[in-house]
Amino acid sequence: MGVVGAILEHPEDLVALLKLKVAVRKIEKQIPPEPHWGFSYTMLQRVSRSFAIVIQQLGPELRNAVCIFYLVLRGLDTIEDDTSIPTDTKLPILNSFHQHIYDPDWHFSCGVKDYKVLMDNFHYVSNAFLELDKSYKDAIEDITKRMGAGMAKFICKEVETVDDYDEYCHYVAGLVGLGLSKLFHASGSEKLASDSLSNSMGLFLQKTNIIRDYLEDINEVPKSRMFWPREIWSKYADKLEDLKYEESSDKAVECLNDMVTDALRHAEDCLQYMSDLQDISIFRFCAIPQIMAIGTLALCFNNIEVFQGVVKMRRGLAAKIIDQTKTMTDVYNAFYGFSHLLKSKINYKDPNASLTLKRLDVIQKVCLDSGLLDKRQRDPYESRSRFNLIVMIIVLLVLPILLALFSKK
Template sequence: MKGLNSKWPLDFSKITGCPMSILPLYQEAIEDITKRMGAGMAKFICKEVETIDDYDEYCHYVAGLVGLGLSKLFHASKLEDLASDELSNSMGLFLQKTNIIRDYLEDINEIPKSRMFWPREIWSKYVNKLEDLKEEENSIKAVQCLNDMVTNALIHMEDCLTYMSALQSPAIFRFCAIPQIMAIGTLALCYNNIEVFRGVVKMRRGLTAKVIDRTKAMSDVYGAFFDFSCMLKSKVDKNDPNATKALSRLEAVQKICRESGALTKRKSYVIRSEPRYNSALIVAFFIILSIIFAYLSANRINGWVQNCMVSTEDLPLFPSVYICYSMGDA
């Protein structure tokens, strides 16, 4: 059998031979997860994501099961203890929900048909149709809906920290930790950000490189989660419908990070804002400075006039004319 390009024949014996070459324990884990994932994704071909339960179920099939499968593979390798299904599922859901939130515009503009993964139970509180969120006149409602979605994703953070804190293999730890840090960083950028509905929002390459380079131990994860949760927390508008819930979840994670004792002697992932000065004080300062300058200028002009033996009463009222007149006589 050949593909569309006859120069590249498809040799399925090599494709099927790959999984057959690994240990039976690994084969069983992959086979089980693949079957369950396929059946679950098929279920949503004709079924829309209506409720939050549907949303969690869909994310479970496409990502949560990956978490379960990886946990089984890690355990089969004898490098890790077997993690609970709940924690493994949360690892997948946190990543998948982040992708769904970030990729709203790409998914809604998909041709020939939009891909709609945001649950109706959430977006219907703000607009009549999911695609209405990208319209400029719905900007305020769109951001509120976005914040609702991010707040929903934050519920998985504690499980993710618990899962990663139990990992023992350095290689497996980095494999799991780096994507999770990228996820919380992406959510921090997306939160309260209308650009999610206008274009692409993602972490800068330099920051991504820092995450990859610095993530070596659980202390690095605690530090990153603390930094990005602080960044996200600073963007929470207290008037937002889900502000209380978002702040509660962020503060719970920050508490875990603080209690880990890992927040000292570390490099921050987030550039701290410079101190902000009161604008009224700045304006007052410049007004006073202007008055002083005007006073000194007037005295200087009067001095020039007196030196030139010219009466100020005989001169025009504008200081610039005073200066020209006195300089001309000199």
């Protein structure tokens, strides 16, 4: 479905989509003139447009540090992801990557499409890194070193147990949470958050991505990428790839629900982390991805389509989350609302139904106990029919403009 078709189906998304389009255009016009910074911010948009949008609201110094932190780790992740690189080549690069970021001439050809462009021109990222304040460089180097070592460990190790799963997600995402907390603290804007809360922020996002990306990972060539822990999937199938076949649908959905239930145990820590933040730009930077994560889990839960393609939040809803997330009240409303949606999808014959319900109850209790929740609004993004009608009229009036605007990329 095209953008205009999506707007016609959800006219209440129009305003947020237009705001998002304006924000993207604004970012494109603010690319720094220096070649290394220009490349870095251009690549940020190309490898993660949603991240580029939330990062732009940060103060200039912190924004530069977070941009480079993201690209350094994206480079490391590209090496890990490239299944065509022989293990004996990959391992030493992962373990030494934290040293290469200090080399203004280093680059390594790997990956595909935009990720290959990033790696072929990685020296631009290194040059930008070298201009950061020492406190930022030290934090980025530390996390990169620890992440590279953890990735190298799991190149030679399967994700067998839930503890393995937590450890792997710590290396590839929990450490991102720790690193961001260090950068926020180095900027002077926030107190240093605890490692456990920072880790949960990363694990919640990573586990959501691993759940959503099942089919893409299992179909990876030349070699499948398997991150779902054997301890969970072996209860439902002899082989992880069996879950994608139609004859395994019932067991596949049960396994999926087990995975979502596991991810939900990190939500309470995430709410605590966000409630402790003081700087509004840092708060929005952290809160928007977390809301999208629980929204994505709500879409994936009990949904066989996870094994048939990629289940993604519609662009208009994502735009509304970006536009409307400004306070912890918004976060509590979103987490409560998506938890309510998850509850409504529970099949009480599912073997994990009681545990799923228990973890959703914990999330909703935290939201209620905050005293900030609008209890009348179970879906924070719902729209009233009268508003829908007004927006539909606006859509019809400005449809030619929309066609021209969204056709330009």
